[in-house]
Amino acid sequence: MLVLCCHPSLSTASAVALTLRAVAGLTTREIAAGLLVPETTAAQRISRAKATLRARGARFGTVEAAELPQRLHAVRHVLHLIFTTGAAPPSGGDVINHDLVTEAIRLTERLHRALPRDPETMGLLALMVLVEARAAARTRDGILIPLAEQDREVWDQHKIARGVSLLEAALPHGPVGPFQIQAAIAAVHATAETLQSTDWAQIHELYRMLLTVAPGPAAALGAAIALSELDGPAAGLEALQPLLTARPRDHRILAAQAHLLDALGSPEAADAYQRAATLTDSIPEQRYLNAKARHARS
Numbered sequence: 001m002l003v004l005c006c007h008p009s010l011s012t013a014s015a016v017a018l019t020l021r022a023v024a025g026l027t028t029r030e031i032a033a034g035l036l037v038p039e040t041t042a043a044q045r046i047s048r049a050k051a052t053l054r055a056r057g058a059r060f061g062t063v064e065a066a067e068l069p070q071r072l073h074a075v076r077h078v079l080h081l082i083f084t085t086g087a088a089p090p091s092g093g094d095v096i097n098h099d100l101v102t103e104a105i106r107l108t109e110r111l112h113r114a115l116p117r118d119p120e121t122m123g124l125l126a127l128m129v130l131v132e133a134r135a136a137a138r139t140r141d142g143i144l145i146p147l148a149e150q151d152r153e154v155w156d157q158h159k160i161a162r163g164v165s166l167l168e169a170a171l172p173h174g175p176v177g178p179f180q181i182q183a184a185i186a187a188v189h190a191t192a193e194t195l196q197s198t199d200w201a202q203i204h205e206l207y208r209m210l211l212t213v214a215p216g217p218a219a220a221l222g223a224a225i226a227l228s229e230l231d232g233p234a235a236g237l238e239a240l241q242p243l244l245t246a247r248p249r250d251h252r253i254l255a256a257q258a259h260l261l262d263a264l265g266s267p268e269a270a271d272a273y274q275r276a277a278t279l280t281d282s283i284p285e286q287r288y289l290n291a292k293a294r295h296a297r298s
Contacts, residue, residue, distance in 0.1 A: 002107070006074035010049050015074040016081065017042055018049035024082050029281075033090030034081040036217055036250070072115075076124050076179065079108050083128050087135070091281035095139040101132060122170035123180030126163045130186035133159035144284040148195050160190045178214035181206055185222070200229040217247055225256055233263040251279035255289060262296055270296035 005019040017035065020026045026034070032042035086100025108125045115121050137150035167183045185206045192198040207223035220243055228236020237260045243253045258272035273293035277286045 002075045002078055003068075003071050006071040006078070007053060008070050009052055010074075012070075012074050012077065014045045014049040014052070015071075016077045017045040019074065019078045020081055021046050024078065026082070026085060030085050030090055031081070034085050036247075072111075072118075072121075075111070076120060079104050079111070080124060080127075080179065083108075083131075087131055089282060093283045095142070095144050095284045096135055101128075101135070104128060105132065117173055119170040119173040119175075120177040120179050122166050122173075123177060123183045126166035126170065126183035127179055127186055129159050129166065130163035130183060130190050132156075133163065133190055139284075142284070144288045146288075147189070152193065155190065160187075163187060164191065176209075176213075178210060181210045181213065185210075198229070200226050204230055217243060217250065217253070221253055221256060228260055228263075233260040236260045237264075249279055251276045251285070251289075254279065255285075258289070258292065258296075262292070270294075 001023050002019055005023050006015040010018065013035070017031055020031045020034070021028065028043050028046065029039050031046075032039040035042060037045075082100055083104035086097040086102075086104060089095075089097050089100075105125075105128050108121070108128055112118075112121050112125050133156040134147075134150065136156070137152070137154040138145055163183065164187050167180065167187055170180050170183075185203055188199050188203050188206070204223060204226035207219055207226055210219040211223060221240075224236050224239035224243065227239050237257065240253065240257055240260070243250070244257060247253055254272055254276035258269050258276055261269035261272055270293045273289045273296060277289035277293065280286060280289070
């Protein structure tokens with residue numbers, strides 16, 4: 001169904017939005033959060049995709065071999081967004097939606113079995129496995145625990161080893177795509193024994209590569225955070241400025257700004273945390289950011 005819904009008459013963005021709604025069952029708000037676009041934009045993409053398919057008289061049927069690469073490109077993005085929606089729900093009271101995470105991994109495993117030598121599918125599966133390996137440490141008594149404070153002894157070393165193995169198998173098989181790069185970033189984090197021993201220079205370079213092959217706000221944010229670890233919070237804040245200007249209501253960017261202001265001891269940190277909290281529909285994120293605001297004011 002995922003392959004059939006990702007019709008070649010649709011742009012990747014429209015195919016992904018429609019498939020997330022029609023097959024994955026995500027709400028328009030969840031789709032918008034995953035795609036980092038306004039809810040109205042996500043709704044328009046879905047409506048336009050439906051209209052395009054009707055106008056083209058599209059029917060479900062056998063997929064031509066020539067169409068498969070384009071369809072699979074969209075399918076991988078759909079699976080990734082199902083996973084990320086589960087790993088970090090944009091709304092509600094859960095830190096992790098385990099049902100969505102499990103289903104995304106199951107479907108990606110199935111795609112990998114069908115295409116065992118496809119490097120981007122291997123990269124996507126490696127990314128999911130590496131992120132899922134840290135899941136048990138991301139929450140304590142229902143409270144969100146950021147990466148810097150996680151107990152790394154709880155991380156699943158078997159899953160980390162599998163993720164690294166998948167990534168190593170993917171890299172020799174063709175051009176390095178965005179999912180392989182994201183998996184490499186996750187692998188650097190997952191294999192670091194401590195936060196202090198993390199190879200931030202490598203992570204920063206990987207984000208620079210990601211910005212080249214798949215530019216977007218998430219990659220730019222990751223690069224700014226990595227730069228702050230290398231050159232200090234002031235450098236990170238400077239790198240964040242274009243994102244803050246372009247996306248003034250993105251709580252992820254505002255939360256990063258708040259953390260960096262906090263690291264500098266700035267009195268503006270509390271207000272930045274507070275504003276970020278008001279812009280997320282995730283209750284665990286609200287609690288975490290409001291707690292950071294209170295601590296910054298104390």
